[in-house]
Amino acid sequence: MEYNLRRAPQYIWRKMWDYSPAYNILLKIYGYKNRNIQFNPLETFYINPSVLESTVGPISPAAPHKYHIEEINRPFGMSNSIGSILDGDWDVENGDLTDLLTFRAFDNRFRNNQEWQETTYYKKHLKCITNGYQSLGCRSRSELDDKFDYYEELYSKIKNNGVLSQEMLREHPLEGINIALDRNGTPLYIGHGRHRLIISKIIGIDKVPVKILIRHKDLLIPSHGLVEM
Numbered sequence: 001m002e003y004n005l006r007r008a009p010q011y012i013w014r015k016m017w018d019y020s021p022a023y024n025i026l027l028k029i030y031g032y033k034n035r036n037i038q039f040n041p042l043e044t045f046y047i048n049p050s051v052l053e054s055t056v057g058p059i060s061p062a063a064p065h066k067y068h069i070e071e072i073n074r075p076f077g078m079s080n081s082i083g084s085i086l087d088g089d090w091d092v093e094n095g096d097l098t099d100l101l102t103f104r105a106f107d108n109r110f111r112n113n114q115e116w117q118e119t120t121y122y123k124k125h126l127k128c129i130t131n132g133y134q135s136l137g138c139r140s141r142s143e144l145d146d147k148f149d150y151y152e153e154l155y156s157k158i159k160n161n162g163v164l165s166q167e168m169l170r171e172h173p174l175e176g177i178n179i180a181l182d183r184n185g186t187p188l189y190i191g192h193g194r195h196r197l198i199i200s201k202i203i204g205i206d207k208v209p210v211k212i213l214i215r216h217k218d219l220l221i222p223s224h225g226l227v228e229m
Contacts (some may be wrong), residue, residue, distance in 0.1 A: 018076045024110070027071060029224070038083060038084055038085045039083055039212075039215065040083070041083040041174070041211055041212065041213045042173050042211065043081050043211070043212070044165050044166075044167065044209050044210070044211065045209070045210050045211075045212060046207040046208065046210070046217065047187060047207060047208060048206060048207055048208075048210055049181070049197055049200045049201045049205060049207075049208050050177065050201065050204075051186075051187065052097070052187050052188075052189055052197065052201075052210075053096065053097055053098075054094040054095060054096060054097065054186075054188050054189065055072045055094055055095035055096075055097060055188060055189045055190075055213070056072065056074055056075070056090070056091065056180045056188040056189065056190050057072050057073040057075055057090075057093065057094065057095065057096065057154060057163060058073050058093055058094070059071070059072060059073070059076045059094045059095035059096075060073055064128045064131060064133045064135075065128075065134065066135075067135070067136060067137060068132075068136075068194070069100070069101065069121070069124045069125060069128065069135065070100055070102070070191070072095060072190070072191055074190065074191075075090040076090055076125070076214070077224075078190075078191075080213055081199045082174070082213045082214070083213065083215070084214055084215075085214075085215045085217050086157075086214055086216060086217060087216075087217040087218075088216070089189065090216075091180070091182035091183055091216050093144050094188060097189060097198070097201075097228045100194075100198070101119075101120055101121045102121060102125065102195065103117040104119070104120070104121065104192055104196055104202075105121030105122065105200050106151070106195070106199060106202060107198075107202055108205075109201050110155060110199070112203060114178075116148045116151075116183075121218050122144070122148065125138070125144060126144060128142060129141065129144060139160070146182055147194060151195060152223070154195060154196070155199050155203075158196065158200060158203060158205065159203050161201075162195075162205055162206040162207070163177070163196050163197075163200050163205065164209070165209035166209070166211075173177070173190045174192070174211060174212060174213070175193070176192060176193045176196075176209060176210070177189070177192065177193035177196060177197050177208055177209065177211070178190040178191055178192050178193070178210065178211050178212075178213050179210050179211070179212055179213070180212070180213060180214035180215070180216075181212060181214070181215045181216060181219055182216050182219070183216040183217075183218040183219055184219075185219055190213055190214070196208070207214075
């Protein structure tokens with residue numbers, strides 16, 4: 001009886017979460033399948049992007065049909081892990097955000113005024129398109145050029161207005177900048193919002209909105225630089 005009473009608050013909270021609109025959104029509209037959600041992954045926090053330095057898993061080239069030319073090799077499946085508190089060593093092997101070709105290209109463009117067409121990033125995307133694949137959501141060189149024109153506009157918007165939350169943009173709540181927290185409370189970049197994150201780091205924005213999707217079981221200390229909003 002004592003054991004059950006101890007677990008009662010957790011049980012009640014879980015049942016409230018199971019029937020909450022947020023959980024319904026996750027499962028029914030966006031198709032996420034984790035039925036053991038342990039905290040609310042839709043809560044928005046703000047973080048200084050300068051402390052977000054690593055990816056949750058190493059970085060490697062992606063298959064030519066993928067949206068990005070590089071991918072983060074996450075040690076867990078996203079759809080069944082969102083909102084989970086995970087044990088193990090998933091937070092040990094990380095990548096460096098500055099190693100992304102995306103970061104190097106944006107850095108060279110906005111700090112060194114290099115033309116997009118001269119960057120390895122642009123050339124690799126163009127090669128995928130030339131070989132018959134869709135890359136960055138583009139099927140032609142003209143579409144690719146339009147995409148990079150959009151990045152110019154995005155840079156100006158972030159420089160003037162900062163990075164807006166998904167709620168403010170009225171967009172998919174889990175397609176902004178998503179992070180995990182390792183056992184020491186260090187934020188690790190998971191995915192989505194890649195270009196916004198990189199631009200905010202290059203400009204030196206003070207804060208960006210993030211969603212915490214995964215936490216390590218051994219996390220005991222406050223997270224680095226996170227502010228709840």
